[in-house]
Amino acid sequence: MAFGDASLTALRVFREVAERGTLTAAAAALGYTQSAVSRQIATLERAAGAELLQRRHDGVRLTAAGRVVARRAAAVIDQIDATARELAGIPEELASVRLGWFTSAGTWLVPQALAELRRTHPGITVVGREGSTPALVRALRAGTIDLALLASAPPYRPPDSETPALRLQVLAERSLLVAVPADHPLARGEYIDVDDLRGRRWIAGPRGDYTMGVWPGVDERPEIAHTTRDWLAKLQLVAAGCGITTVPAGLGAILPPGVRALPVRGGADESRRLLLARLPHPLPEPVARLATALRTAAVGTPASG
Incomplete structure (x- = not known):
């Protein structure tokens, strides 16, 4: 089988696997079964005459040949999609x-x-x-x-x-900041001492990613009051007095009313x-x-x- 015989479907499946890192995630995104994804990848590897993916316990990794195919597949798919838009009368962007x-x-x-x-x-x-x-x-x-x-x-x-x-x-x-309610005792100064973060209730990322929201230098098991990925939800929970959270410095310019974001003094650098x-x-x-x-x-x- 020559690589020119590779189907567009196989190329789309391969691109999805390359991007998502696992066959399972690609199958879910495409609405396929995992076995169907595996068959498409096997067909593409036969056409390429080379292994395109290294199967590992934590997912897949592109081989050198796989990186070439992924790059070319993206270009081919983009061109096909552009052709479809043109045939449908949808104007191309500049x-x-x-x-x-x-x-x-x-x-x-x-x-x-x-x-x-x-x-x-x-x-x-x-x-x-x-x-x-x-x-x-x-x-x-x-x-x-x-x-x-x-x-x-x-x-x-x-x-x-x-x-x-x-x-x-x-x-x-920039340094990582801690967001606290504007009427909280921690908000009275221009910085927060790292020792004053002990014993606080934190608004963190979802389970397994508590570090997104808890100060990394806290030397105790943190008390997690709420978990959410959404930054607006985190900050609104802070404004409501439900806990405190860490924020990147860039968010300091868009804090909701009732929230202050302050630097932390002491401990390791948390830039x-x-x-x-x-x-x-x-x-x-x-x-x-x-x-x-x-x-x-x-x-x-x-x-x-």
Whole structure:
């Protein structure tokens, strides 16, 4: 079987597996059974004459051949989809850029950057989505997004060990903050002493991800009052006096009434880096324009509020 015989369905399935990292997740996203996904991947590997995925206990990893197929598959699928839109009479955009971001970046940085880009380059359309760091890195590798905004904590390791290494640019580095009700005793000063965080009730991320909301340097088992992924929900719970939570510095500019976000003094450094990640190849002009808008928004956002 020649690779030219590979079906479009198999390419779509492979791209989904490459991006989601497991056959199970890809099957769920596509509405297929896992065995159907496995058959499509096996067909594609026979056509390629090479193993495209390494099966591991924690999911799958692209081989060198798999990275080539993922990149080319993304281009083929995009062209087919563009052809379908043209045949359907749907006008093509002058340029389209695909952006991925971590959750809190979608509440402040992304809207600011896209508003500025629409003002300066209205012909560029940005197609974006939110995701976890592993999912966004896989999407970059699979060629389904062009740029990714990632958050990084000390000791600032690379987001993956694949080759070629991703090109990472630090857009900002700021200290993590703690959000407290404005009438709380902790809100009276301009900072919070780390020792004063002991014995507090925290509003954290969902089970298994408590670190998103609990100060990392607290030397006790935290009391979790509520768990949620949604940043607005976290901050509104803080405003209601239901607990306190950590927030990235960028959120300081959009706090709801009744909430203060303050730096913490003492303990280990808890700064966070905002990274712009991409594959190491020359950027098309529309992608470079979006990267510039993101850098400008990151530099111009106040550190706290």
